[in-house]
Amino acid sequence: MHPALLWETLPDKRVKCHTCQWYCEINEGKLGVCRMYQNRGGELFNLNYARVSSLAIDPIEKKPLYHFHPGTDVFSLGSWGCNLHCQGCQNWEIACPETDEGLKNSREVLPEQAVATAQNSGSAGIAWTYNEPSVWLEYTLECAKLAKEKGLYTVYVTNGYASHEHLDTIGPYLDAWRVDVKGFNDETYKKIGKVPHFEGILSTAERAKLKWGMHVEVVTNVTPGVNDDDAQIKGIAEWIARKLGKDTPWHITRFHPHRLMRDYPATPIDTLEHAYEHAKAAGLNFVYLGNVPGNEHSDTICPYCGNRAVIRTGFSSRVIGLNGSKCANCGTDLNFRV
Template identity: 50%
Template sequence: MHRGCEPRPARGPRRRRAARHRRAAARGERRGAAAGGRAAEPGGPAVNEGAAHGWHEALLYERLDGGRVECRVCPRRCRIAPGQAGVCRARVNLDGRLYAITYGRVCSVAADPIEKKPLFHFFPGSTVLSLGSVGCTFACRHCQNWQIAHADAREAVRDLRELPVRNLPVLARNNGCQGVAWTYNEPTIWLEYILDGARLAHEHGLYTVMVTNGYITPEALDLLGPHLDAYRVDVKGFSEDQYRELCRIRDFRPVLEAAVRAQERHGCHVEVVTNVIPTFNDDDATLGAIAAWIAAELGPQTPWHVTRFIPYLEFSHLRPTPVATLERAVDIGRRAGLQFVYVGNVPGHEGENTVCPNCHRVIVRRTGYAVEDVALRGTLCALCGQNVNVRTTVKPPAPGAAGPHGGAGEQEPG
């Protein structure tokens, strides 16, 4: 199902830890909100040198007075005291150095259809090696993957399996995958692992995908962007009030700015997902604003997936999105000028199919994740020659990509 946050296929941290992780996430979010999203989380397990053994030093941070550091990966820009973690709880300050403690640690690994991300105009019908870990920059109240997204990485990391970067190309090829996707939890906090893995994937001719909430700084995106082929982003609403209520962040503009930057500066293929939640973001004004922004800033050929909400977590009291509401969203998108608007989470609906905007014939027929018929010639409709914005090529390896964290423009801390 094409929910706003892609469902993970495998178990993450042990179930007996789930309730504790959820409570820890709630405590950390309240503290982060009280500090304006910039201060470090003061709670959680103490950090010591023994626990730090084998941790991976982070990129993109600044050392401050008193042993504090400022993380520059997400727009919260957490200022973290020694022995504490940022709001994501996956980046920890040990003696004035910031560590990415989930580097190379995974809780979910699967060979997925690319349509599950969902990406409909990117290597249609292919299979992608999909990786997930723990932690997130948001604390979404309807998150279906809350056991991993809301987990405290300092506790959960001991239960995660190690997956070295060097194994990714072999694992992908052995499972019939044409690419690698970082997904399930928020990949932004996996910056260093994605950077190394995406570079290696390109060296082996594999495509790369980031399935993200889009809350990333320009400097972090500029590290990853040259090595990413597809950037699948959630736009969960279109106001500060909506993002504050759902995700507990103050300013959603970085999400929009990053999507445009990924496309324009780094040549990433971009597709947008909006999980349509009854009484929250299903009004014409919100849907119309999202559609108009996509058309104006990303272009009318950018795919927009309007997906059915399934009641979960703090939003369990709401009903699933009526199909008629999704069909209304499709109409709103088309009136805004979007050529490709898809219905998600409704298997068998005709809104899953790709229709050529010129000849109006079905050129990719889908049922759920299954692709049944394809009438494409590269990025063109095979029936009339219309460009339908389908990406089927992989970026060449970026210059100077050899070695850990190699490549132009990357910044080491300190």
């Protein structure tokens, strides 16, 4: 248990949490939607501080981040809790405990230990991932401050439902915002993750880039019959181009049946290719297909001269045509952080 950072008092010992866009109003003794913030005696506390359910050394491409320190390893940590309730969550076993046993049985990794482990492992940075990092703010903030002091990069792999207050608190210490955009209307978000409104996810991503200068990459897991219609695919593509910039990478990934969506089919490859064409028609320069081993849309190719800048196989990458962030052949900036 750790004192929460972002909250206000309400009458009758109730509190209002400002950590994410639910802005939960919590009665004494009760939990917020994420189940990781609790009102105790009229004060708000975080329950998963330094409680780690999973950790690994991953290639940065696994996040996926393709234009951010390619070829490096990142020390990845996850905890319990999420502010969405996605029916097809791939990580629910390590992110969404049904009881308090998950927290009790998880290991404790204090911020100093996390940063030291990252350094000793040879990782270039730290990523908070596997669960939703925005319900772990008190921990991720302390880790991020220490990581920046040690010269490590920092990454949120997020559903984007953090509040602006949350983003502005950690903004000075966060380098990359790898955000899921699961659809482009409220109905889809209600169906997938029980979230009533999705526009705040977009505005927070825009704020991450424009106010804090973070590197932003977008992922959309295209699910048959849920978010694969032309209106949503075109909507996401055009929003990226208009608000984040045409050089923002968009990862269009294949859905595989899981958890409560086992009766849905895997996404047809033709559907992904169709989405790719919409993305290119919107002017996006860097569009990648994910969860499709061996597909032709995994390398980074300069949109102006056709030079192949980065070759990727699975989660490994080989930089062959970059000069810093620029194409080694024609000098065009390809929006890399290196």
